[in-house]
Amino acid sequence: MQKPPIHRSFLNAFRGVFLMLKTERNFQIEVAAFFINLMLIFYFKLSAVDTVLILMASAGVLSAEIFNTAIERICDIIQPDFDKRIGFIKDISAGAVLLMTIASIITGIIVYWKYIFQ
Numbered sequence: 001m002q003k004p005p006i007h008r009s010f011l012n013a014f015r016g017v018f019l020m021l022k023t024e025r026n027f028q029i030e031v032a033a034f035f036i037n038l039m040l041i042f043y044f045k046l047s048a049v050d051t052v053l054i055l056m057a058s059a060g061v062l063s064a065e066i067f068n069t070a071i072e073r074i075c076d077i078i079q080p081d082f083d084k085r086i087g088f089i090k091d092i093s094a095g096a097v098l099l100m101t102i103a104s105i106i107t108g109i110i111v112y113w114k115y116i117f118q
């Protein structure tokens with residue numbers, strides 16, 4: 001199969017992010033949190049290292065959510081009925097998002113603490 005041109009691959013990837021925004025409530029909330037973080041980065045004039053930490057933490061949550069949704073959708077296609085094995089796969093996939101979210105909240109507390117209280 002012929003590979004699509006590079007700009008087409010980028011467009012497909014952006015469409016993927018747009019589809020997530022359109023269909024996934026958790027992703028919408030996480031994108032809102034990402035924009036709040038962008039505003040806080042400018043408001044508190046975060047250092048370059050702190051900015052990268054916050055951006056990486058936010059991007060980590062968004063990426064984990066996209067992979068989680070992809071896994072859920074594949075599960076729903078291959079097994080629409082109740083299946084304990086599907087429940088296990090979906091639970092551990094959601095667990096990855098949870099861990100990344102907890103890590104990013106801790107990162108946010110540690111980073112913003114310096115700017116708010118010092």
Ligand SMILES: Nc1ncnc2c1ncn2[C@@H]1O[C@H](COP(=O)(O)OP(=O)(O)OP(=O)(O)O)[C@@H](O)[C@H]1O
Binds near residue numbers: 068072080087091
């Ligand atoms: N086919 C299934 N068989 C067994 N358990 C399932 C099945 N589908 C869903 N579950 C259980 O329900 C939970 C939620 O699954 P669902 O596909 O509804 O995800 P969701 O509510 O969209 O989750 P998220 O908030 O992470 O997007 C799963 O983590 C799993 O425990």
